[in-house]
Each structure stands twice: as structure tokens, then as C-alpha cells.
Amino acid sequence: MVDTVIEKRYEVTDRPLDAARLAASVATAACGAVTTFVGLVRDHNAGRRVLWLEYEAYAPLARATFERIGAEAEAYWPSVRLAIHHRTGTLKIGEASVVIAAASPHRADAFCACRYAIERVKQIAPVWKHEHFEGGDVWIEGATANPDDEPARQLAFERACS
Amino acid sequence: MLVTVRLFARLRELAGASELTCELPDGAVARTAWESIVRGCPALGEYEPAISCAVNEEYARFTTPLKNGDEVAFLPPVSGG
Numbered sequence: 001m002v003d004t005v006i007e008k009r010y011e012v013t014d015r016p017l018d019a020a021r022l023a024a025s026v027a028t029a030a031c032g033a034v035t036t037f038v039g040l041v042r043d044h045n046a047g048r049r050v051l052w053l054e055y056e057a058y059a060p061l062a063r064a065t066f067e068r069i070g071a072e073a074e075a076y077w078p079s080v081r082l083a084i085h086h087r088t089g090t091l092k093i094g095e096a097s098v099v100i101a102a103a104s105p106h107r108a109d110a111f112c113a114c115r116y117a118i119e120r121v122k123q124i125a126p127v128w129k130h131e132h133f134e135g136g137d138v139w140i141e142g143a144t145a146n147p148d149d150e151p152a153r154q155l156a157f158e159r160a161c162s
Numbered sequence: 163m164l165v166t167v168r169l170f171a172r173l174r175e176l177a178g179a180s181e182l183t184c185e186l187p188d189g190a191v192a193r194t195a196w197e198s199i200v201r202g203c204p205a206l207g208e209y210e211p212a213i214s215c216a217v218n219e220e221y222a223r224f225t226t227p228l229k230n231g232d233e234v235a236f237l238p239p240v241s242g243g
Contacts, residue, residue, distance in 0.1 A: 039243050
């Protein structure tokens, strides 16, 4: 049977992520490169032994934010096609929490756009991790999300190209 | 007007609810909704300098006007990835 499911480029899901499939979904015949970033659940953080993470998202705003990040990246690197999938729910050590794929005719743009996208996800995506560690649990709180914060966007761009 | 307030992560835990209904006066803005829920749950107040807000699933400002039936979300600092 032909698989007729069209992969959504920007998605929040409680199902396991598939980096190879996401990469294939953005690559076209004109692409000489596809880069992927896979964020994994790590077994330690800030000196704590992490047992598992729970991810929570404001899903509709997260999808819209991923689309916005894609549009920003495609404005900097017009040849790039980007996809971002983020997982929610309970994730074990070693599981993928986020997968980003960037396809382009040439590798430089694909690498830059992929790095840019993960930096922006960390700045503005409405997603939260609740860390369960040996001896307790804590909500991790990073950046105050503000998509219009121009210096933050510039910082993401500089990191992407460093 | 009646608006739905959505809370996430630590804010949700502090308030003990992911969704609240608030009755607000005409002319209310997002900040009016925030002040209303902080009155009901003062522990949320310490988050004020760090939160973001969204109205009807789009990022918004605290000065964004509200209308009857709107959904306002308050977001603690994010930690995706």
C-alpha cells in the first residue's frame, strides 16, 4: 500500500519522533544536503541524576511558533526547507525530545538553518520540561518567550553561523 | 465579558488548574486577566516579571485588548528542546 500520509513540517506529538522520516520529508531532488538535529533526554543536569522528563506544550501556539521559526530561517537561507517536530509526555533517558531537519541544495545553509532553528526553539517555543531526578522534581525554566525580541533573534543567527 | 485563562507548567501547578474562566470588565486587556487570577492565587504573582502571554493562540502583549470568549494563556519561561 502506498503511504499517503503527508508529513507535517511543524508538529507537536506524544508519539516517538523519527529523524530519518522527517529528513526525507523535506529533501527534494534539488537538495544536496539535509541536516538533522536530534535533542535527547540526558541522564544528568546541574549535578542531578535525571530519571525521566515530562514535556508539556501549548500545542497550537507551539506549532505556530515552529512555523514562524521556519519562516525566519527561510528568510535568512531562502533555499532551505525546514521541519520541526517536538515530543510531549513522559520521555525516558535517551529518547528524542525534538527533531529538526533542514534540506538545501548546499550543506552550509542546511547546517546554519538547523542550528538557528534549535536556538529559536529554546528561546520562544511554548514547551516546558519537568525534570524528575533522584530525590525530587523541578520545572526547568529558561527564556521568557518573546518572538519580537530582536537581540535574541540576532543571537540565534550569530550562533547559527559561528 | 467572560474569558478563558490557560496556565501551563509551574503556573498550572500553583493555580491547581490548567483552565479557568474569568469575568472581566469591559475594556479589559491581558493584564486585567492576569491580575484577576493573581488575586485568586497570590503565589502566581512572583512570576509576573518572567511570563509571556498569548491571546487566541498567538503571542500577545499585556496591553492586548480582550473581548468576550477570548482565550488568554500565561506562559512561564520556556524550556523546550
